[in-house]
Amino acid sequence: MEGSRWPALISVIVPVYNIVDLLPRCVNSIRRQTYPNLEIILIDDGSTDNSGALAEKMALEDRRIKVFHQENGGTSTARNLGIEKARGDYIGFVDSDDYIEPRMYERLLEVALSEGFLMVQTSRDEVDEQGNRMPDVCQPPVEAVLWEGEQFMRELLLHKGDCSMCTKLVHASLLKEERFPEGELNEDFNLLVRLLPKVTAVAILPEQDYHVFYRYGSNTRTRDSEEFPKVFTDIVKNADRVYEIVQRKYPSLLQEALRFGLFQRLDYMLHIPISQMKNDNEFYVQVKQYLKNHRGDALKSPYLTSKNKKYLLLLGTAPKLVRKVHRMLKR
Numbered sequence: 001m002e003g004s005r006w007p008a009l010i011s012v013i014v015p016v017y018n019i020v021d022l023l024p025r026c027v028n029s030i031r032r033q034t035y036p037n038l039e040i041i042l043i044d045d046g047s048t049d050n051s052g053a054l055a056e057k058m059a060l061e062d063r064r065i066k067v068f069h070q071e072n073g074g075t076s077t078a079r080n081l082g083i084e085k086a087r088g089d090y091i092g093f094v095d096s097d098d099y100i101e102p103r104m105y106e107r108l109l110e111v112a113l114s115e116g117f118l119m120v121q122t123s124r125d126e127v128d129e130q131g132n133r134m135p136d137v138c139q140p141p142v143e144a145v146l147w148e149g150e151q152f153m154r155e156l157l158l159h160k161g162d163c164s165m166c167t168k169l170v171h172a173s174l175l176k177e178e179r180f181p182e183g184e185l186n187e188d189f190n191l192l193v194r195l196l197p198k199v200t201a202v203a204i205l206p207e208q209d210y211h212v213f214y215r216y217g218s219n220t221r222t223r224d225s226e227e228f229p230k231v232f233t234d235i236v237k238n239a240d241r242v243y244e245i246v247q248r249k250y251p252s253l254l255q256e257a258l259r260f261g262l263f264q265r266l267d268y269m270l271h272i273p274i275s276q277m278k279n280d281n282e283f284y285v286q287v288k289q290y291l292k293n294h295r296g297d298a299l300k301s302p303y304l305t306s307k308n309k310k311y312l313l314l315l316g317t318a319p320k321l322v323r324k325v326h327r328m329l330k331r
Contacts, residue, residue, distance in 0.1 A: 006037035007113060010105055010169070011088030015078035017045040019096045020054055022213065027058055027065070029099035035106035040065045041082045046072030076180035076187045083175050091175060093166045097213045104209035108169040111144070111203045118171040119195070120203045121162060124210040134214060138162040140206045147204060149196045150250050156193065157242070157256040158303060159263070163189040167210045174198055185231040186238050193242045197249045228276060232268045233283055239264040258294070259303040262312055265290060269315045270326070277320050291316030 012030050016023060030040050042065060044052035052069055059065040070081055079093060090112065094100060104122055112120045123140030127133060138161065147155070155161030165188040174195050180187045196202075239261040246257040265287050277284055291298075291312055298304060298312040314322045 006035070008089040008109060009037050009039065009087060010035065010090045010092060010109065011039050011041060011082075011086035011172075012092045012094055012105070013041045013043065013079055013082030013086065014094050014096050015043050015045055015075045015082070016047060016051050016055055016096050017072065017075075017078070018047050018049045018051055020047075020049045020051045022097045023051055023054055024058075025099050026094060026096050027055075029101075030094060031062055031064070032102050033100075033105050034103050035109060036064075038064055038105070039086070039088060041085055042067045043078035043082050044069040045074070045078040046070060074182065076182045076184065080179045080182065083179065086172065089172055090169050091172050092169045094210075095166055095212075097215060098166065099211050099213070101207070101209040101211075103207075105169065107205055107207060107209065111205065112169060112171070115203070117201065117203050118174055118199045120169050120205070122167050122205050122209045123207060124162065124164065124167050124212055125208045126212040126214045128214045140208055141204055143206055145204050146201050148201050149199050150253065152202050153193065153196050153242075153246070153250055154253055154256055156189070157246075157253060157260040159260075163192050164210075164212075165191060166212075168192075170195070184234045184237070185229075186234040189235075190238050190241065193238075193245055197245065228271065228273055232271050235264045236261075236268050236283075236287060255301065256303060258297055259301050262291075262294060262298050262301065262304065263308065266308060266312055266315065269319060269323070270311070274320060274323050274327070277323065288316060288319055 014026060014030070019026075027040065027042070030038065040062070042055040042059070044055055044067060046069075052067075055065075055067045059067050066085065068081060068085060070078065075095075083091065090109065092105065092108075108120045108122055111117065124138065125133060125136060152161055156163055178191060178194055181190045184190065243257045243261055246253045268287055269291070272284060279285060295313055295316060298309050301309070304312070311322070
């Protein structure tokens with residue numbers, strides 16, 4: 001890097017909750033970064049195992065590590081506390097069950113400083129509990145690319161962009177007023193779509209330097225067919241929020257935003273347990289009514305497949321019957 005040997009301080013924020021077995025791999029991958037001017041902020045979110053004590057032990061081994069403890073409040077609350085404590089010029093996030101490649105922050109910072117980018121992004125892959133590489137959720141570019149804020153928003157609305165904040169390095173100025181929504185899931189998407197109107201462009205690197213460890217038992221994954229993860233209601237709420245942002249900031253993307261709202265509601269309807277599809281379930285009723293009201297929009301959308309359109313029309317008309325048939329076909 002040109003100029004000073006270590007031209008910027010990077011704050012890396014890691015929420016920690018009952019993750020004692022995986023925490024060393026995560027933190028050590030950050031400690032091994034080739035760019036050493038880091039502060040590593042571990043937020044113990046009320047762990048009931050030995051995670052908090054382990055974090056304190058690692059802080060004794062590396063003075064770059066700072067540990068803060070709080071009552072359990074969830075990932076967003078922990079990250080927000082980390083943002084308040086951060087002193088860095090740039091801020092990054094790593095989930096405590098994930099790990100990163102040694103050059104990740106060096107690469108990201110070099111690109112950020114080269115053109116004064118407020119946000120840069122690496123690529124990622126996912127590994128399951130057996131160590132198997134999973135299909136890419138987001139296809140990495142062949143080479144580094146630059147997306148304007150509007151283009152990035154469009155890719156998100158078409159489910160092609162990476163909404164994870166963990167793959168991003170952001171300038172601290174972006175987070176002076178913005179925070180993660182507390183008490184909600186799909187929190188990364190929520191924050192990212194609020195930040196995008198504040199950046200002119202996002203640089204995206206092809207290296208898959210961030211490794212997501214896909215494990216059951218997290219907030220968004222369950223094996224219990226009658227347990228309905230809260231994330232499916234929060235993605236619908238965020239679809240409405242991003243539609244409002246698009247109306248104000250990116251009116252040329254209204255068709256994409258409408259497609260996004262329909263698709264998120266399709267996801268909700270395909271996952272809600274049939275036992276919860278009742279008229280006294282206010283949120284379910286609202287989703288069903290939305291699908292009825294937007295039948296024409298679903299049919300005309302150039303961004304929905306014919307299969308998507310069929311399901312949207314059927315689920316807006318006879319959702320319980322469709323789900324029962326769908327369940328039988330899956331079996």
